[in-house]
Amino acid sequence: MTRSPLMRYGIAMLASLAALSLTLLLFPLIWPMVSPFLFAAAVFSAWYGGLGPGLLAAFVSGAGTGFYLLLGGHPFPLNAPDVVRVVSFASATFLVVWLSAGLRQANLTLRALIEASPLAIFTLTPEGTVVSWNAAAERMFGWPRGEVLGRYLPIVPPEKENEFRRLRESALQGRSLIGVEVRRLRRDGSAIDVSISTAPIGGDRGRVPRIMGVVADITERRRAQDALQAREEVLRLFVEHTPAAVAMLDREMRYVHVSRRWLADYDLGDRSIIGRSHYEVFPEVRVQQKEVHRRCLAGESARCDEDSFRRKSGKLEWCRWEILPWRTDDGDIGGLILFTEVITRRKEMEEELRKARRQAEEAYQREHRIARRFQSALMVPDEVCVPGYAVAHTYRPALVEADVGGDFYNLFHVDDRRVGVVIGDVGGKGLEAAVIAARVQHSILALAMQERYSPARVLDGVRAVAATFGDPEVMVTLFFGILDRETGALTYASAGHGPTLIWRQAEGRVQALMPDGPAICGLPAGPHTARETSLGEGDTLFLHTDGLADARHGSHVLGWERIERLLAGHSADEPAEILEAMYRAAVAHSRGHLCDDIALVALRRLAADQTPTTATWVYPPRMSRRLDTGQPGRHRG
Missing domain, CATH: 3.30.450.20 (PAS domain)
Structure with missing residues (x-):
């Protein structure tokens, strides 16, 4: 608590006047010992108010006593030893006052340092009762000074009592401990990690009256x-x-x-x-x-x-x-x-891998050559000619370098008047698909030419053969028709194959021939039903595999409607030109990235005075370059 100068000096005057009054009142009884009250007043004033008030009290008390003695208003003789005693008393009083004031200032400084310290500082009795508790201790542990003074130190967890007792015993034996890391409790019950240093305070003959503790919160450091x-x-x-x-x-x-x-x-x-x-x-x-x-x-x-x-x-x-x-x-x-x-x-495997690659490449080339032979056998021979008709056909794999796929088509003479027209698609690519396509083709030729079956019975027979493939996941879509080249009558059946289109020249429209049964696979299906239509002069029969309609860019496919519009738009063109237009449309729509093989066949009935032709349309090998320059394809035939 800060004391004002008026209070400090006022208390000093009151103390000195009280001491002087007692001295004069009791003078006959205490003479020649006049110092006790005056000395006490000076020391008290120095303790309470500092050096200035202490000197004031000593001066007032001494001056009053000296004035009383010098006036001679007392029955006691004043000799030289008494004067020396009085002077000595005054000197001793001034010295004690100065020392008391210094001690008071030191105590105030120490107290201020303790209060201003960021470390929690407290003192305890040997039994663990709190004697002092600074502001940092209040902040750290949450206990106000008024609630903790005079009680047993409340920050020790019950399970840490033995640890706390050992720390006290160490201090009571005169030993100081520095930086002991322990866990203590806050008022709210939460635990914090602290570093505590302890030291004994004062005492004589081995007795320690107080224990000081200095505590630093190391919770964050511990974390x-x-x-x-x-x-x-x-x-x-x-x-x-x-x-x-x-x-x-x-x-x-x-x-x-x-x-x-x-x-x-x-x-x-x-x-x-x-x-x-x-x-x-x-x-x-x-x-x-x-x-x-x-x-x-x-x-x-x-x-x-x-x-x-x-x-x-x-x-x-x-x-x-x-x-x-x-x-x-x-x-x-x-x-x-x-x-x-x-x-x-x-590194050791690289050479082995190179050898394996060479062997695999050689095996692939052998398989590729065999597959290409199969593929060539599945296509229309260049020398096939259908009197009274213009024919064009082509096959393009999804990858130009592959040349082998599961798409196939054929034109063959059933007898002198009738021509077989077939197109199909085997799921898959490579030699396996080509072998299955060859077996299907062989079955069609045998059933149509030797057994003279109708298209519906031919497809039923092929479905029976497919059951012997041993793989129920093999799927074949197939269109087969028999065309009477003299009358134009077309009898056909379709197993899951996409719409086969006819451009009706006289009517100026496109007709779609829809499938009459599911795709051929290892599962049983009902018998096919033969259907009939006919081709008039100028009519064009257009057959294709699903790679044309499925040409896609993102989620957008070319689609059947676009194919019908293309056929109508190019109906006046030659069959080979129709195939070129169809293929170019597929490549352009897919941005040059076809995802499936494409087989195309166009068959147009000619007028009596027209010359029949057969053409194989070959798309240029450098597909993208031809598209960029707009160069047309080649027609062979």
């Missing part, structure tokens, strides 16, 4: 330490158990963490190499590699995809490595991280 330890443990476990060969080294190239894969790859066994030098573990490290380490410790990164090294046994090994500097929380380079992979086996 940071725990987090750091947890992070170090996670890092250690990560490095140790990562499936790659990883080593973490400090700036002296000593191992900090190492993965098990590192130990296994370099035949180090289960022995611990933590703390050992990398160059001690691998004395064969070359000078060039040490220079790389030096540069990386300066902040660079380095990697090599293929590097050779020789084992202690003399065996040459190959590895791929990368070296990165790692940094401390302060941003300084703490050392290096080495990532390595022994690739000796990979």
